Amino acid sequence: MKAFRYVRVSGGAGDVGKLVRKGATLKAGGCDLLDRMKERIAEPADVVAFGEVQNEYLRAIAATPDGLRIGALVTLAEIAASKKVAAHSAALAEAARRAASPQVRHRATLGGNLCQHTRCGYYRIATFPCWRRGADVCPVLVDGAVQDTAGVFDNGECASAHPASLPPVLGALGARVVVRARKEREERAFEALWRQPAKGVHEDVALAPGEVIVAVVLPPLPARTNVAYEAVRQRAAFDWALASCAARVTRDGGKVKAASIWLGSVAPTPRRAVAAEKALVGKAPGAAGFAAAADAAVAGASPLPGNTYKVELVKVVVRRALERAARRER
């Protein structure tokens, strides 16, 4: 780890943002950042003690008229255990509970989960070339070892997959991301948070310099709406998902009135399966409709020779998430 200055602030996110604008790096739980710093993939000169900021807004899970607001510094353990979260969406609690291990969940924060970087071994090990770190080509795409960390969508110039557990569920819940930009808090659509990989760019979130994620707001769910989360892990616990899906289904009569389907661990960013949603809406919530949605979800997949199996996994998690969403409330 390269030497850095540790900057404590007694103010809130606005003060933190000013420091970030000056080039400092935010550290909350540090589960991801510290890992990269140890490998010198990240070499910040100044690290802001975001995780030490004592600010109610950043740390609260609050029921508001706009919906359930979860502060960026709320830990995964707190999300997993929260009655308010469970009341809003058991699927979100489940995704938090299945992420990593208790030790990680006690440190890892909601904000950090959104800002997680890919687990691709080539990216994570400084002595390998990596397009995301500025190399001309991604070695995975040049007959490299195709790891489970590689995606099956958008394998353009980077074969990474976004590893985080919460984003698919947040996406399906229609979350809005609260960003502190300069003086103001702004709410953004969840889709707008992500950017496609670029050469030399490590981050997957599209934040301007100085912008800080301070909370996520989950709007109230419409009536007759269920949400479910499905993930496939090679090991039952403490493993990265090979593929995950969160599905929100709103029924009306015998039909699906609205749906939101998000995928995790299969593309460089959390991925909304718009085609799958379209395939489902207007159909009966049953096997035929779910199968059609699953097929639609993988349309346009561009798997690597070593991970075509993941396309099957996507279909399975989509179908299973829809089946569960059809069965259970919230």
Next chain:
Amino acid sequence: MADKKVGGAGGVTRRALLKGAGAAGAAAALAGSVEALAQETDGGGAGGAVAGPGPVRMTLSVNGKARKIVAPPRRTLLDVLRSDLDLTGAKKACDRGTCGACTIWLDGKPVYACMVLAIEAIGHEITTIEGLGTPDALHPVQAAFGKHDALQCGFCTPGFVMTTAWAVEKHGKRLDRQLVMAETSGNLCRCGTYSHVIAAALDAAGAAADAAPDEREGR
């Protein structure tokens, strides 16, 4: 000092050792703006400060005692415990938060000490395996680990005990096999002693014995 041969079977030179203060000086030059900003944003409060990159004086609360150390911000809590405080129960096995051998409690909750900076632990209560029990006064979970032989080489054991003790405290008699497996899943054991960890955890929690025991002798 003439060039001295150091560290080689033969013919290897050591040049100009102990010269200059390169790294610290360079980092200090970057400081200016952030430091000023940090002070400005503090709004007169006492909490804001810039520490490092060089060694920083800090006081940590470890096993109920105030411990003064001097360490740079980049030193992990694990390294401080093991090297500065000679508390070597927490092990360094992966240094990446992937194995659990360094598990300690921060404010009563298990975390990986390798993924916490020492400077971040200021103001928090740190409990290490040494603070849980001693060979003469074992914590019930430590006793149960011994009784059920929930250890082999023992390198994962302090971390496993810390997580298990937390799980036993959290769930009490409601602890069951599935819960043990979930709550201690962040601890790896290469010797493969997990079956005995499950038995030890259930025993320590006073939980109902498993309906189907794992092991029975065939004599």
Next chain:
Amino acid sequence: MPRKVTYTVGRAGGPTREITVDVHDLDVDPWGADAELRVVGTDVPRLEASQKTTGAARYTYDVNRPNMALCRLLRSPHAHATVRSVDTSRAERLRGVLGVNVLVPAGGRITFAGKGVVAVCAENEETLDDALHAIDVSYDVTGGPVTTDDGRAPGAERVDPKRDNVNAGGRRGRQERGDPQAAMAAAATKVSATFRTQVQTHSALETHGCVVEHHDDGTYTVWASTQGTNAFRGSMAQTLGVPADRVRVITEHMGGGFGAKLGAIDEWDRAAAFFARDLMRPVKAMLLRRAEHQVAGCRPDSIQELSMACDGDGKITALSGTTHGTAGNGRGGAGAANTRIYRIPNLAMEQVTVSTFTGRARAFRAPGHPQGVFALEGIVDALAIAAGIDPLEFRLRNDPHPLRQVQWRLGAERMEWDRKRREFPGTGAVRRGVCCAAAVWRQKGGGDYVVNLEIRSDGSVTVKNAVQDIGTGTRTVLAVLVAEELGIAPEQVTVRIGDTQYPAGPSSGGSTTAPSIGPAAREAGHHARLRMAELLAEDWSCKPGEVRLDGVRFAGPGGKSATWGEACSLIDKSGLSVSGQRRKNYGGFSGETAGCQFAQVAVDTETGVIRVERVVAVHDAGRIVDTLTARSQVVGGVIQGISYALHEDRQLDRNLGDMVNPTFDTYRILGIGDTPRIDCLLTTLDSGFNNAGMMGLGEPVTVPTAGAVANAVSHAIGVRMTEIPITPARVLAALGGVR
């Protein structure tokens, strides 16, 4: 003069046989199959448990010495390259850097990723890290094969320029008997398949390394994470150019080795030793996890092309095949289908090793066996099914081992074989399967190791030997054997081991530690007991032969009786010192340790995810001295075996040659969340090889697991699984869902 002793060996209740052996005149009579023992064969918690559970136990990694410096190597990220230049000047200028030592100068050749190029010694962790990042090494990268397939391809870059990468291994690599061709031609049923196994890294939680301290008198103390204190000492002394008695090696506790920490010291140990020697400061060098994966050993992979045939009665008639595997940039073996378990009258097997530009393989828990049994049991299973015979019945027909015949039946009963073979795989997305595989191992231990034993008038008992406890429970085994002889409890025995200032002990490899050292401890206990009898006889004015041990009390004529404490009060101030020695092996019951395992799996046929639900492990290891720690060994072997069967895989970039998953989140080892119920059945017996009837247990318990799991998966999904690890990708591919 040795004396003749005739006694029964084997398993009480059968099978047994009588043997007549020459017992050394100083040795104690062997126990035999019918011995009724007080402590041996019971559950005894390991002596050091409370040290380990409280963090008080100091491992090598935990050694902090005053003024200690740290050492680490800068490693080549390239598999095959020539060093063009090394510039260490920036590192040398850093404050706190104590020494820089170039290991591979310009012009030097690198033949595996992870090779140490520069060694650095520094005051602390941060300075060390800064220094390693301040060294500039440039390479001319050549590239070269890192997989077995690439290494044997025509025109592949040679690891050793003077020799072909492919090494047929000559006579050692070939086994032939009978006329396999004719047998194949005449067979009622014949199957062929190619089995593949991956490279597995040892992944001990304590990485390799040592702390070296150079004393003013020219002697050295070295704390080492080693499986052989004496071997390590010899190698370290040679490196330092001093007599071995000037180096003391201490391994009080050891954080796992599994074979990777046997034998000579490594380049990082050497680097630390030179720094310690020249700086006159203690120096610690422990590997980081990534380096541990890259360079500190692995189990070779294998590609095993096999054919097997049987006659109309389901008797195996022939096995033929060829194995290719790479042990890295050396020329070690790979592990071919095991030919010792079943009767195979006609045989033609060839083992070919392939050199590649990768870190060298090292002995790994039952070298060659897990991969060899995986393939053998896979083809046996396939043959049984092709012949229309129940796979267990087929094994019983072909297994000549009398004890394993018993074990197969015990295991099948516990697993409910008949019912599950009938009811599985079932229907629906999740299918179940159950199957089995055999264990074999043949190490009985040996040597002439001496164990010292001291008793003091306060009743304390101390056992001393340099042997290390790598987690198997060696300390406890020694204490139990001595306690049995002396009528005391094991926890009354203090065992001082892991220190070369005591008599030399065996290296811990090949499951030989307990049977190599245990009998010497028993003999020492026996001698101590005789001396105690002499003291009591003098006190009681009787003959020593009239003093006997009655449970936990000494008893003599006329109702005389003494507790342990009372007897010890007769010992004078200088104490009582005796020793015991490991004597030559006797004829034995069977040279082949027997065992078998049954596995039950659940396979999600939609996702390919496998959960092992239950394992029944039936094992023999001669007499089990401590059933508690023995079960730990069994459970551990099974868990490591499941991990090997389903998860572990060293993934290398084919072009760049370095490992892309050198962390525990991507190099998966089995966790507690995937631990099945494991039934552990120990079919204890007197091995007939030594006074205690012991054999080793560590290796055989991991031999059959991958085979049993793979066969169970095959049962569940109806497709033969021929490649491990059996990942979701492979399950889906086998089911035809993918490609």
